[in-house]
């Protein structure tokens with residue numbers, strides 16, 4: 001399958017995909033880098049010229065940056081903790097002999113298909129609203145004072161919404177991995193006299209380790225860019241209490257029209273994502289030859 | 291027309307040289323079989339002829355025309371794959387019609403040729419089935435049908451029968467031979483089953499490590515093997531080889547005797563080799579005796595099925611003096 | 625799975641699993657029920673489960689207030705359009721990588737994947753400015769282009785893993801049968817890969833439909849998709865709860881159905897073939 005002719009054809013066949021992705025990757029990124037060293041504001045056209053590291057110093061020096069960075073880490077870490085631990089248990093539970101497994105799978109995966117703004121608005125208005133949200137009603141039922149979630153615990157509230165969306169993803173992938181563990185392997189372990197806990201630690205967990213890694217890495221990629229959930233619920237506030245890096249760039253660049261500083265923030269976001277991407281690529285790449 | 295000639299064809303995959311240098315002339319209408327041990331480059335050679343791989347060097351001529359660089363679609367050859375490679379999403383009819391559609395044949399012509407191929411191959415009642423719903427033998431026939439409708443210059447078969455069970459293999463072997471006699475089109479057939487090679491071929495190419503060891507008619511190969519490799523490869527059970535002083539008596543580095551070229555007796559005679567029977571494989575018509583010959587090692591002897599030997603019997607072997615093959619130190623026949 | 629367990633254990637597991645599943649599902653259930661309630665009932669201080677007075681007027685109101693059909697149309701154009709465009713670019717590329725691989729194929733695949741990891745905010749500003757200058761802001765064309773680009777790596781990866789499962793013999797047979805590349809792809813590869821291509825299509829329509837960064841930042845009114853449409857409800861005080869639910873239900877229902885059909889392929893698609 002390798003004549004010179006097929007090789008030539010295959011280059012031609014790949015060209016469109018490679019070219020558009022190359023442009024997509026390089027052009028905006030170079031522009032972002034360029035802008036990040038410029039004085040460039042859409043509001044103040046007088047501000048022009050080379051800015052040196054000023055944008056970076058401005059962005060990184062601003063307390064909102066530190067807070068956004070911390071928020072990003074808490075958001076990603078919190079959601080990962082909930083989804084990976086919850087997903088593992090849920091997958092184990094769904095793998096048990098239960099009635100209606102097929103329907104359950106469908107029910108459990110559903111939140112993943114809910115578009116982010118809808119997810120956010122359902123939680124904001126239907127559940128977390130202190131006046132008429134379901135959680136408010138529940139609190140009142142137990143004689144408690146309803147909580148104003150988005151004002152009192154803005155970041156936590158966002159974490160809950162995002163975790164709700166991603167828990168099904170983790171569950172589904174871990175369940176798939178679990179189901180590929182052959183029955184024979186399990187039976188062999190049972191014959192060897194391993195009890196349920198030992199089986200979990202020595203057979204099931206090692207088998208799922210790779211899938212868990214992949215879940216963590218893929219979710220991290222998406223979670224670093226969480227945007228809509230913040231945009232339609234807290235708007236990043238109060239103050240910067242629920243602003244992550246992605247939202248900060250949007251606030252600075254688009255809402256405040258400070259292209260230079262926004263770009264510097266964008267570059268920082270790219271750097272963070274690349275660190276994660278490096279590890280994800282290694283995990284996926286290893287699987288390529290298999 | 292369908293003569294095929296290879297001139298100094300070489301093939302390497304990266305650094306690895308698979309075919310060092312092969313030249314071959316296959317005449318129009320000939321049935322040529324490529325045999326050789328696994329991994330010797332039979333499929334590679336076939337794929338070079340088909341145009342599915344590029345030659346590293348050399349020329350491939352089809353009917354005298356240089357086709358070395360032509361894509362498979364332009365070479366006018368048809369190929370039958372070991373896996374059948376039927377199009378699973380098409381009915382048998384559409385599978386057979388596909389090459390004609392590609393050649394932009396008219397609807398009537400397609401129908402006529404498909405009907406004809408189906409009748410020839412006993413596929414008429416399966417035309418509307420998908421390959422999935424056919425047996426292995428039927429699938430193979432569809433693959434052949436797809437090959438014959440385009441009236442190719444030559445057919446290329448890559449171990450087409452190796453996925454079939456033994457009985458079916460014999461049947462299909464006959465069918466392909468008959469097809470060849472009917473169509474009189476050049477066929478190149480790859481196999482490592484030497485019964486297929488011997489029974490089907492006009493001429494056999496014996497390949498070893500990418501080299502042609504011998505190219506000749508089945509009987510030539512059997513009677514006049516060019517070297518020790520061919521002698522050992524052609525014929526079943528394998529030829530027995532003897533080195534050392536016994537071979538020196540015949541002025542050779544080594545000598546070979548085929549299992550069927552022994553006289554066997556239970557009583558001692560002059561000039562015979564003495565041995566003890568090990569395993570006796572009784573096939574009914576024949577018996578294969580594995581005899582431990584004193585000083586010469588294990589030999590396989592073929593006798594008719596009527597004589598009975600059992601483990602541990604003493605036997606005396608007399609090789610037919612006119613049918614001893616002699617080889618020099620390099621393995622060449624002398 | 626044929627493990628032997630007592631009926632009691634089985635009942636226990638079943639109850640636990642259903643309880644958790646329904647808890648997870650409750651927000652969607654809430655939308656489903658509230659969409660048919662009156663606004664007054666939706667915010668009543670003692671909540672009802674089923675709508676007491678079943679009404680469809682929320683749906684009418686949603687259409688009147690912000691033109692649901694226009695946004696739905698935009699969503700369909702962008703998600704289906706970008707996916708088809710992605711398939712047109714992706715099928716030949718995946719063919720090349722699956723059936724004529726070179727030493728560099730693996731690197732190219734990894735590189736394509738890496739473009740997926742670039743955070744959107746990293747390029748938001750230049751894209752915004754380029755779109756502004758090319759007058760692509762708030763247009764369906766602009767949005768379709770972006771959506772094609774961000775989903776192309778997933779499309780190629782999914783197709784690649786599906787194509788890899790097709791025996792190369794069959795494509796070679798087509799070549800021997802006289803098929804040129806175009807015929808080989810159109811008459812042999814694509815029909816054989818229909819299930820894989822369909823899953824790729826489905827998953828990418830879902831992803832594009834739910835994409836909520838570019839659709840919100842690059843549109844304002846004209847080209848707004850359903851994500852933008854829903855975001856416009858972001859501060860529905862008091863009397864909007866039932867209408868919000870109706871709008872949400874309309875926005876998620878079609879994709880939820882598609883998602884249920886494609887959930888098996890989803891795993892493969894979103895893990896780039898690493899988990900099957």
Ligand SMILES: Nc1ncnc2c1ncn2[C@@H]1O[C@H](COP(=O)(O)OP(=O)(O)OP(=O)(O)O)[C@@H](O)[C@H]1O
Nearest residue numbers: 001303308326327328329330331332333334335482
């Ligand atoms: N695409 C390839 N890249 C690298 N090496 C290859 C390739 N195709 C075949 N080879 C090598 O070339 C040699 C000959 O292979 P080929 O398939 O021609 O053998 P064969 O005689 O058909 O064997 P078999 O009887 O097992 O089918 C083998 O060692 C094989 O590993």
Ligand SMILES: [Mg+2]
Nearest residue numbers: 332333334448
């Ligand atoms: Mg072979």
